[in-house]
Amino acid sequence: MIGLEVVFDVSVAVLLVVLALESLYTPNLFTSIAFFIAFGLVMALAWVRLQAPDLALAEAAVGAGLTGVLLLDAAREIAAVRGVERTPRSMVRLTSLLVAAGVGVALVAALLEVPPRAAGLAEAVREALPLTAVEHGVTSVLLDFRALDTFFETAVLLLAVITVLVLQAHQHVRIIPWELSASPVLSGLVGLLAPVVLVFSGYLLWAGTHAPGGAFQAGVLLGAGGILLELAGVHTVSRLPRRALRWLLSLGVAGFALLSGTLLLAGRGLLELPGAGARTIVIALEIAIAVSVALTVVSLVVGSNLRLEPPEQEP
Amino acid sequence: MDTFLTFALTGVVLFSLGLQEVLARPGVLRMLIAVNVMGSGTLLFFVSLAHRHADGPDPVPHALALTGIVVTLAATAAGLALARGLHRLRAEGSGGRVEGGRVEGGRSQGAGYERGRSESGRDEQGRADR
C-alpha cells in the first residue's frame, strides 16, 4: 500500500503548486487572496504529511488565518479605491522569468546533491532530550537548545508591533471600523466560542511540553479569540490602558530578559536553564510568550488605539 | 519519489514561482503574497530535509520553520501596515479628505518630530514641554 502514500504526497504537492500559480497570476486581487488562503490551508496539510503537527497548527492559524485577514483588510482599503491592476511590462516579466528559472534549476541541481538518507540532528536531540525540561522535541529545541532564536523571535514580533503602532499613531492606518453591527448570531457564537478558545489555548500551551503544541500556537489561538471578541463589539484589547497594553505586548521579551538576566547573575550561560525547576521556568516563559503573541496578533489586526475615552495624561 | 523528494522539489518550485512574481514587481499586496509563497517554499524545503530518516523526523528544522513562520508573519504585518499608510497618504496628498481618521492640522502631513521645526504647532508643544 506504499503507492497510496506517494499518490497522496504528490497530489498535495501538485495542489500546492496549482494554488500558488492561481494565487500569483489571477488578475483580480480578492481572488488572488482567496487562493492564497487556500494555499495556506493545503500548506498545513503538507506539514501534517511531513509529520510536523506543530507547524500544521501554526500554518493554519498564521499562514491561512492571520495573513489572510490582514491581506483582505489591506486589499479592501487599497484595491477598492484604485481598482486597476498595474500589469508589469512584458520585458520585466521575461527577465524575472529567466532569473527565477535559473535559480530554480540551480536549486534542483543542489537538491540532487543533498544526501537522500541523513538523520541531521535527530539523534543528538533524542540523546539530549532527557536532560532538558520537556519531552517534546520541537519545544525542547525552541526553548532549551536554541532558546536564543526564540528570544530574538519575540523581539522581532515586538518590532513589528512597534512599527504598526507608530503608523496607527499617525492615523495612517485607519483601524478597521467594523461596520458589522454586533448581530445576535455573531455575539451568540462568540459567547459560545470564547470559553472554548480560552480552554483550548491553555491546553495547547500545557500540551507543548510533551506533545505538539506550545507557546506560539496557543498565543495565535488566543489572539484569534481576541479578534473574534473585538469583531463582536466586545472591546477588550482596544480598551486596555496604554501602559498595560505595552506591558502585555512586551511580556515575551521581558520574560526572556528576566530569565537570562538572573541566569547571567547566577553565573550560568545566557540561556543555560538550571537543572532544578527548569520545567516551571519553561512553562512560565511559554505563558509570557503566549500572552504577548496573543496581544500582538490582536494589535496587528484590529489595532489598539480605538480611543473611546479621551487620551489620559501619563504620570 | 519519497516524501522528502516530493516536498523538497515543491519547495524549490514554490520558491522560484514566488521569486518570479516578486521580480515582476506587481502591486505591493501581490508582492507580499509572492513573498509569503517564497517563504512557504523555503520552509517546506527546510522541513522536508527533516524527513530523510526511517525512525521519526528531526525536530530541529520543525522548530526553525516555526520561527520562520512567525518572522514572516511579523514582516508581512509590518509591510501591510506600511502599504495602507502609504495608500492613505497618497489619498490625502491628492486632496481627498480622509473620513474616520483624525487628521489634526499639519500633523499627518509628516511632523518631522524635530524640536523647533517650522510648523507653529510643533514649536509651542516642544517649548512648553521642556
Next chain:
Amino acid sequence: MVLDGLSLLAVTAGVLFFVSGTLGILRFPDVFSRLHALTKADGLGLGLIVLGLALQATSLAVIGKLALVWIVAALSGSTACYLMAHFELERAQEPHDRA
C-alpha cells in the same frame, strides 16, 4: 471488518456531499443559494466523515475531539454564512457605491 466497511461508506458519502457543495457554488446563480448549498452540504459532509473516522477511533477521547471539531466547524460555518447573507442583503438594497 464490518466497521471498516461502514466507515468507508460514511466517508465516501461525506466526500460526495462535499462535491455536491462545490457543484452548488459553481452552478447556482446568486450569493444566497450558493451560501445555502455550501453550508448545508459541507456541514453534513463533515459530519459523515467524522462519523466514519469515529468508527475507527481507538479511544473515547478521540471520538470526543472529532465531535468537537464537527460542532465548532458547523457552528462557525453557519454563523459565517448568516453574516455573509446579512451583509449581502444590506449591500443589495443600497446602490453600489464602490466597484
Next chain:
Amino acid sequence: MSAAVAWLIWLPLAAAVASFVAGAGRARRALGLAASVVMLLPALLVFEAVRRDGPQRYLVGWPAPLGIELRADLLSAALVLLTACVGLLVAAYASASLTDPPSQHAVDPPAAFWSLWLLLSAGLNALYLSTDLFNLYVALEMVTLSAIGLVSIPGTRATIGAALVYLLATLVGSLAFLFGVALLYGAHGTLELYELGRLLEGGPLAWSAMGLMTLGIMVKAAFFPLHFWLPDAHGHALPAVSALLSGLVVKGGFYLLVRVWFDAFPNVLLPSFGLALGLLALVGIVWASLHAVSEGRLKRLLAYSTVAQLGLMLLTVPLAIAGPGGGVGASITPGVEPGLALALSHGLAKAALFLSAGAFIHAAGSDALSELGGVARRLPLALLAFALAAWTLLGLPPSGGYEAKALFEQAAAVGPIPWQLVVQGGTLLTALYLGVALRAAFEPAAARKRLRAVPLALQIPPLLLAALAVGLGLLPLASGAP
C-alpha cells in the same frame, strides 16, 4: 571575561523592553541614553579581551551542533565597539533633537526611536557575535525590521514609501539567505559557521547556497547593483536615523559577507568570485559617486556616498582572496584588515556627516543644497565636524581613512590586480561630491533667509564622532599586525 559577550546581547534587549514600557517620554529617553552609555563597557571589555588573547568563545546554553555559540574575533569585536560608540553619540544627538509630545497613543512615534534603536543595536551585536547561521538569519531580521521602524518614524509620505521598498527588498533577500542556510543544513546536518567551513567543498550545492546567501546579503547591505532602496531610505529618514543606518546597519551586511565567504566557504571560494565582486564594486563606486555629485539634496548625497564607500570596502574581498591565506585560528580573517579599517573610519565619519547635516537642515529648515547658504558662518562647530569627517573619508594623513588606504596599498602591492588604483579613484570621486556639499554650505546666505539657532547639543555629537574618526588613525591598528 567572555560573559561580557552575553551582556552585549542581554543589555540592549532588556533596555529596549524597559524603554518601550516606560510611561513618560522623558523616562524613555533617559533609559535609552543610559543603556547606550552602559553598552560601552562590555564592548570595550570584549575588544580588550580579543586584542589580548585572541578570539573569545561563549556557550549560550548547549554546545555547538544543538545549541548556539557566540564568538568574538577582532573583526566582530571592533564592529561591536563601533556600534556602541556611534550609537551613544547618535543617541545623544537624538535626545537633543527629538521632541516629547504628551503621550496620546499606544506608541508615540518619537518615543519609539529609543526602543527601536536598542533593538537595532541588539540585532547588530547578535549579528557580529553569533556563529549559528539560522541565528544570523533571525538577527538579520531584527536589524532590518528595526531599521524599517526607525525610517518610518516621521510618518511622511517619503519615509513610509522608502520603508516599504526597503522592507520588500530585504524580505526577498532574507528568504534567499534562509534557503542557502537550508541547503547547507541538508548537506551537512549542522548550522555552525566554522564547522561548515571545514566540511564544505566546491560543487553545485555549495555554489548555489553561496550564491543565494550572497544575493541575500547584497540586498540587505545595499551592495551595487542591489542598492536601489538605500538612497530613499537613508535620504528621507531623520538625521539621527540616517546616521545609524549608514554608519552601522550597512556594516552588518559587509561583515556578514566577509564572515560567510571566508569562514563558511573557504574551500569553495575561487579567485574569479573575488574578481566579479571587485568589478561590481568598481562600477558601483563610479555610478554612486556620479549620482552623489549630481544630487540636489544633502542627505541623499550622503546616502549615495554610503553606496560608493561600500564599494570601496568590498575591494578588500578580492585582495583577501588573492592574498596569503592564514591559519583558521587567526584572530581576524586574514587579508580583511583594509576593509575593517575603512568600515570603522567610514562608520564614524558618515555618522558625523549625517549628524552635522542634521544640524545644517535644522538651521536652514530644508534639506536642499541650494538652501544651505550661510550655514558655515552660523554653525562653525557643525561645519568643523563635517570638514573633519570629510578629511577622514578622503584618507588624508592623520585620519583612520589614511590607515585604511595604507592597508589597501600594502595588500594590493602583493595581488595581481592593482586594486589600489580603484581606491585612489574612489577617493577622488569622494572629494568631488563632498566638495559640492561644502561649497553649498559656504555660499553667502540669501538676503531674506533667516537661519534658526541650533543648540550646542546638536553640534557636539557630530564633532566628537569626527574627532574619533580622525583619532582612529593614531591607533596601532594598521601598523602592528594583531
